[in-house]
Amino acid sequence: MPKNTLVRDLRAASALVAAASLGLMLTGCSSYDGHSPADARGDAENGAKVADGTVDCAKERCIALTFDAGPSEHTPGLLDILKREKVPATFFLLGKNHVVKHPDLVRRIAAEGHEVANHTWSHEILTDQDPDAVREELSRTQDAIAEITGREPTLMRPPQGRTNDEVTKVSRELGLAQIMWSATAKDYSTTDSKLIKKRILDQADRDGIILLHDIYDGTVPAVPGIIEELKKRGYTFVTVPQLLAPGHAEPGKVYKP
Structure with missing residues (x-):
């Protein structure tokens, strides 16, 4: 040569x-072995069907809205929007200074039919922690949410999407599946609601999981426009468990569209 x-x-x-x-x-x-929503539906027991009156995402054009790191002072307005638009969402809640600070909002999220999930206690990067520290980050939030809602979450999202074999092992022990995303606005880096909306709409696709944060000033104002446009495109909004049904998120596994 x-x-x-x-x-x-x-x-x-x-x-x-x-x-x-x-x-x-x-x-x-x-790096991880990810499973898509379609994989989860395919893993359902033979003959399993979605419950009557619920969305069948094998047939419908489904998409899941998810919000990380709340609740916060912005969450009541977001819940008002979701209620008005009849849109369910999945909330990955942060324990320290969020769940413990806003128990009424956690209770409201659950009462209004949204999925309550775990985003760790203090947003430590789990892959930088030893197994005991990972367990502490997840279990403290599990306990705090269960004390408020009466139910432990079955889903978690690792901060920054960072996971490894040890995080997976601890997640499995605690009965938590790991949920990633397919669309993000990087709303931590901008307060421009129009830009947040555009970034999400550019990435939206069937079986998608949208990542937003209800702790930043520009995010909640972008949500009505995102919902309106995606409804026009024929999308049906679902929670993450609904997206996987009749399959279900298995503890320890990583799910990503």
Whole structure:
């Protein structure tokens, strides 16, 4: 191989490695064996069907709204929007300074038919922790939510989407499935509600899981426009468990569209 060609090929390979590394840093995701919503539906017991009166996402164009790191002072307005639009959502709640600070909001989220899920106690990156610390981060939030709602969550979302074998093992022990996402507005980096809306609409797809945060100023004002446009496109909004039905999220497994 000519020297110039070899150098060019090495540079191209290096560029690809750098791009992949940058992509990993930007998304915050680790390597894992992910299962899609369609996989979960396919794993359902033979003959299993969705409950009467509920959405069959194998037939309908479904999408799931999820909100991380609340509840906060923005959550009541969000719940008002969801109630008005008859849209269910999944809330991955943060324990410290959120669940314990806003028990009435946690109670309201559950009472209004939304899925209550776990986003750890203090948003520590779980892959940086030893197993006991991971267990503490998840179990404290499990206990706090159960004390308020009477039910422990069955879903969790690791901060920044970072997981590994140890996180998976602890999640399995605690009866928690890990839920990732397919669309994010990176609303932690902007207060521009129009931009948040555009980013989500550009990424929305069938069986998608949308990641937003109900703790940032620009997010909740973007939600009505997101809902309106996706309804026009023929989407039906569901919780994450509804998206997987008649299958169900198995503890420890990672689900990502």
